[in-house]
Structures are given as C-alpha cells and as structure tokens.
Amino acid sequence: MTSVDIGAAPPRQQPWVASVLHxxxxxxxxxxxxxxGAWEGSVRGFHVNALLFPSFSDVxxxxxxxxxxxxxxxxxxxxxxxQTLSVILESFxxxxxxxxxxxxxAVSNAWMRQFLSVMTGIFQPLPSIALLPMAILWFGFSxxxxxxxxxxxxxxxxxxxxxxxxxxxSPTLMRLGRNFELGRMRMMGxxxxxxxxxxxxxxxxxGWGFGWRTIVAAELVFGATGNSGGIxxxxxxxxxxxxxxxxxxxxxLVVIVGLFTESLFRLVQxxxxxxxxxxxx
Amino acid sequence: xxAVLSRVQTAxxxxxxxxxxxxxxxxxxxxxxxxxxxxxxxxxIRRGEKFVILGPxxxxxxxxxxxxGGFLPLSSGEIRVDGKPVKKPSMNRLLVFQDFGLxxxxxxxxxxxxxxSKRWHDKPAAECKARAMHYVELVGLGPQAExxxxxxxxxxxxxxxxxxxxxxxxxxxxxxxxxxxxxxINRERMQVELNRLWAAESEKVTIVFVTxxxxxxxxxxxxxxxxSRGPGRIRSLVDxxxxxxxxxxxxxxxxxxxxxxLLKD
Numbered sequence: 001m002t003s004v005d006i007g008a009a010p011p012r013q014q015p016w017v018a019s020v021l022h023x024x025x026x027x028x029x030x031x032x033x034x035x036x037g038a039w040e041g042s043v044r045g046f047h048v049n050a051l052l053f054p055s056f057s058d059v060x061x062x063x064x065x066x067x068x069x070x071x072x073x074x075x076x077x078x079x080x081x082x083q084t085l086s087v088i089l090e091s092f093x094x095x096x097x098x099x100x101x102x103x104x105x106a107v108s109n110a111w112m113r114q115f116l117s118v119m120t121g122i123f124q125p126l127p128s129i130a131l132l133p134m135a136i137l138w139f140g141f142s143x144x145x146x147x148x149x150x151x152x153x154x155x156x157x158x159x160x161x162x163x164x165x166x167x168x169x170s171p172t173l174m175r176l177g178r179n180f181e182l183g184r185m186r187m188m189g190x191x192x193x194x195x196x197x198x199x200x201x202x203x204x205x206x207g208w209g210f211g212w213r214t215i216v217a218a219e220l221v222f223g224a225t226g227n228s229g230g231i232x233x234x235x236x237x238x239x240x241x242x243x244x245x246x247x248x249x250x251x252x253l254v255v256i257v258g259l260f261t262e263s264l265f266r267l268v269q270x271x272x273x274x275x276x277x278x279x280x281x
Numbered sequence: 282x283x284a285v286l287s288r289v290q291t292a293x294x295x296x297x298x299x300x301x302x303x304x305x306x307x308x309x310x311x312x313x314x315x316x317x318x319x320x321x322x323x324x325x326i327r328r329g330e331k332f333v334i335l336g337p338x339x340x341x342x343x344x345x346x347x348x349x350g351g352f353l354p355l356s357s358g359e360i361r362v363d364g365k366p367v368k369k370p371s372m373n374r375l376l377v378f379q380d381f382g383l384x385x386x387x388x389x390x391x392x393x394x395x396x397x398s399k400r401w402h403d404k405p406a407a408e409c410k411a412r413a414m415h416y417v418e419l420v421g422l423g424p425q426a427e428x429x430x431x432x433x434x435x436x437x438x439x440x441x442x443x444x445x446x447x448x449x450x451x452x453x454x455x456x457x458x459x460x461x462x463x464x465x466i467n468r469e470r471m472q473v474e475l476n477r478l479w480a481a482e483s484e485k486v487t488i489v490f491v492t493x494x495x496x497x498x499x500x501x502x503x504x505x506x507x508x509s510r511g512p513g514r515i516r517s518l519v520d521x522x523x524x525x526x527x528x529x530x531x532x533x534x535x536x537x538x539x540x541x542x543l544l545k546d
Contacts, residue, residue: 172382175352178370180399190395194386276385277431 054245063249077234077253084230085257087143088208088215091150095207098151099159107166116163120156128153128210129217141222146215153214154207161203165196198273205265212261216254297487298326298349298453303358305344317512318344321358324506324515329485331524333502335492337544341513342491343457349489350374350455362453372400375451379458381438383430389441390417390426396445416448417441419478436467440474447478447486454488460497469528472500476525495540499523499533507543517543 036056043055050058061070068075105112128149135145169192177191219232231250238247273279303322306315319341326332334342347353349360351367351374360367362374383392393413398404417426420440430438439459446454460468479485492498498505503524507516523533
C-alpha cells in the first residue's frame with residue numbers, strides 16, 4: 001500500500017500558544033484584556049480629561065470602593081443595585097403571572113387569542129420607556145410608575161413566547177396525554193409546560209432583557225423614590241456631581257449584573273433543555 | 282365489494298373489537314362539505330390476535346385505528362370493545378406512534394416508569410421502576426436506560442416506545458406504522474422483536490397494526506385487512522398462516538404477491 005503524502009506536519013507551537021489558539025473562552029479573556037489595556041493606554045497616552053473619560057484603573061478603583069471591596073469604600077453600590085433589582089424582580093414576577101393567566105385563557109378561547117395578538121402587536125414594538133411621562137402623570141414619582149413601565153416591557157415577549165410554545169407542542173405528545181387519560185391539570189403540568197419550556201425560557205430571557213434596559217433608562221429620568229435610588233439614578237447623579245469615575249463604575253456594574261443574569265439563564269437551560277436536547281435559542 | 286379470501290380456518294378466538302358499519306368524515310378545510318376518510322367498514326378483531334390493516338397512503342387506515350382508540354368521533358356506525366362502545370381514549374387501547382411519542386424530558390427508564398405509574402396509580406415508585414426496568418431490558422435498552430431520547434437512534438426510540446407499550450399491559454395495542462420512520466434493516470429487526478415480545482407475554486395482547494408495507498403485513502399479521510382508498514373501504518380480508526415465517530418462505534411470498542396485486546387496483 002503506497003503512503004499518501006498529506007503535506008508537511010504543522011510547525012510545533014508552544015503549548016500555551018496552542019491552548020489560546022484553540023480555546024474560545026481564553027480568546028475572550030485575551031480580547032477583554034487587550035480592550036482594557038487599550039482603554040488605559042489611550043486615556044493616559046492622550047491625556048484625556050478625567051472629567052470626560054476616566055482611565056480604566058480609575059474606574060475599577062471607584063467600583064471597588066463602591067462595592068466596599070477596597071479600603072475607604074462605602075459599599076453604597078450594593079444598595080443602589082439592589083434597589084434596581086428589587087423593582088425588576090417584582091415586575092418580572094407580576095409579568096409572569098399575568099402572562100400565564102392571559103396565555104391560559106388564550107389557549108382555549110379564540111377571542112382571547114386575538115385580543116392577546118392585537119395587544120402584543122401594539123405594545124411590543126413600543127419602547128415602554130416612552131410611557132414613563134404618562135406613568136409619572138398617573139402614578140407620580142413613585143415605585144408604581146417604574147413597575148408599570150417595566151411590566152409593560154416584559155409582559156408581551158413572555159406572553160407571546162408562551163403562546164407560541166403551547167401552539168407548537170407536538171400533536172403526538174398531546175395524543176399521548178389523552179391516551180394516558182390525563183386530566184387538565186396533569187396535562188398542563190406533565191406535558192404542556194415541559195414541552196413549552198424551551199420557548200418559555202427564551203421568552204423569559206428576552207423579557208428580562210427588555211425589562212433591564214427599561215429600568216435603568218427609567219431611573220435616569222427619575223430613579224429616586226423616597227430616600228433610596230437605583231443604579232440608573234446613581235449614574236446620572238454622579239454626572240451631576242462631576243464624579244465621572246463613579247458614573248463609569250455604575251455603568252460597569254450594570255454590565256456585570258447583566259452578564260451574571262445571562263449566565264443564570266444559561267445555567268437553567270443547561271440543566272433542562274440542553275440536557276434534553278430540546279434547546280431553542 | 283368485499284371479497285373474503287379465506288384459507289385455513291384459524292382456531293376460533295372470541296371477538297374483542299367489533300367495528301360495525303363505521304364511517305368517518307371530516308369537514309373540508311376549505312369550502313363546504315366533508316371528506317369521507319372511512320366508509321362503511323365492518324370487521325371483527327379477535328382477542329389475542331395480530332390484526333394488520335394494509336393499504337396505500339390516504340386510504341383511511343390510520344384514521345380507523347385512531348377511531349378504535351377513541352380519539353375521533355364517528356360519523357356513523359359504532360365501535361365496541363368487549364361489548365362496550367368506545368367513547369374516549371383509554372390506557373387499555375394504547376397507541377404506538379410513527380414518531381415514537383417519547384417524553385424528551387425523561388430518560389428511557391423514566392418514560393416507561395411514567396407510563397407504568399399512570400396505569401397503576403397506587404403502585405409504589407420502586408415497583409413501577411422495577412417493572413419499567415424489566416421491560417427496558419427486555420427490548421435490549423438496558424445500557425441506555427439513563428439516556429435521554431434525543432441521544433437515541435430511531436430504532437432505539439421505537440424500542441423504548443414498545444417497551445412502554447408492553448409495560449402498561451393494555452388490552453389492545455394500536456400501532457400506527459411504527460416502523461415507518463426506520464431504515465430497512467432496523468424495520469426487519471423490529472418486526473422480529475415485536476413478534477418475540479408478543480409471544481413472550483403469557484397473556485397475548487391484541488395488536489392492531491397499520492402499515493403500507495406488504496412484507497411487514499405478511500410477517501406480522503394473523504389476519505390482514507386490505508383497504509382501498511377514495512374513500513377508505515375494505516377491499517379484502519385474508520387469513521395469514523405464514524405469520525412469523527422468514528421472508529423467503531414460499532407460501533409467504535405467494536401471499537405477498539396476491540396482496541400486492543390487490544393494492545395495485
């Protein structure tokens with residue numbers, strides 16, 4: 001048997017270079033490090049006014065102080081971010097309950113289905129931050145206004161993905177449920193909800209994203225209700241008091257929290273739809 | 282015209298399913314009127330036999346099978362199981378689907394165990410699991426018991442569905458072209474498997490098997506009902522003494538030829 005020449009062997013690489021070239025996560029870390037380096041370098045190198053654009057190290061220092069990690073810090077950022085999170089979590093819960101109720105009605109009633117479809121068609125394309133002035137008119141500068149606006153951003157994607165999830169359940173599984181004489185509740189819990197889970201998680205993720213953007217933006221307009229404020233308010237407030245580095249630190253914290261919640265969703269997906277092979281992105 | 286070609290009179294088994302002048306029609310999706318899927322079918326299926334409904338696609342055989350299960354309303358006539366008319370689905374008339382119908386969020390063992398627990402509400406979980414495991418191993422899926430259906434091949438998925446079906450111990454197994462989605466080799470293997478499983482049970486379950494594959498019909502069915510389409514009617518009802526014989530058996534091949542000729546009309 002003649003041997004086939006498949007070309008010369010690739011040149012030997014250093015092991016760590018090879019691992020970076022083949023590993024996506026490591027590549028991301030390298031890119032991130034380069035970006036931070038470029039940030040630091042260009043701000044210091046071009047002598048950019050710290051009141052316009054602080055350096056990376058400056059921002060990190062202020063973030064650490066705000067989180068109470070660095071000495072001399074107040075740890076005040078925890079309070080602000082918790083204020084924001086508490087509003088979005090409450091809105092999330094309200095949106096889910098309302099979406100499940102409306103979808104449950106829409107599944108069995110054609111009129112409800114069309115009502116939901118029309119409402120979604122009108123309100124989903126509307127950035128609900130535009131409703132904030134009206135909300136202030138109706139509810140005043142209160143937590144209710146913020147919750148109203150955030151719920152209006154989250155409920156439509158959640159309800160519509162739940163509807164699609166239920167509508168696209170395999171008819172075979174529905175027939176299986178009937179064959180095993182499942183009552184309505186069991187059908188819902190043992191067949192419908194697990195089957196609709198991929199779309200449900202997708203909808204929750206999108207809804208959360210809309211809600212997060214909305215709450216941070218709304219807080220820029222007014223984020224202090226009573227004597228506590230959210231992270232959006234903190235960012236704008238820092239600008240007012242010329243604590244630019246603090247403002248950037250707030251932005252960085254918003255990014256970090258966003259990444260954290262995203263990884264929570266991915267964890268839920270990993271434990272459920274990814275394991276079952278029914279993932280839908 | 283119903284031509285009955287009867288060869289050897291098989292041992293008399295009592296009737297289990299009486300299909301009496303059944304017609305099934307669906308409203309047209311567009312326009313008025315109805316589409317008649319099944320017209321005036323009358324036949325009796327005996328207890329413990331393997332009854333094959335053979336026909337080309339669109340002849341209403343799946344529709345008739347689903348109606349036996351109680352999933353569809355009849356336009357006329359009646360279907361009686363054990364003397365009682367069929368009104369709604371029951372675990373005693375269990376469907377086996379062409380696309381397997383496994384719950385993707387449960388493992389192989391979990392799927393069968395779920396079915397067993399639905400069948401016998403007051404059976405403790407450990408017993409359900411033991412019974413499920415017995416059938417999972419019986420179909421040869423022991424090593425795959427903790428795997429999720431998405432990681433299985435088509436043949437393995439169907440074996441899991443069949444394990445589930447036998448574990449539930451229904452009176453009647455309604456199989457709707459269950460091997461249609463499998464490749465030729467797997468199909469033959471599964472036919473042998475099904476015969477083996479059916480024979481192994483002390484109480485022979487009654488199987489109603491729908492297919493368009495003549496070879497499959499001859500290999501599996503004690504009796505074969507040939508349906509013609511437009512609208513679905515009985516063309517012929519044949520006894521099959523060559524059930525279970527290898528594919529090159531002379532008598533079996535002759536029957537295959539006869540049935541093929543019937544299907545061509």
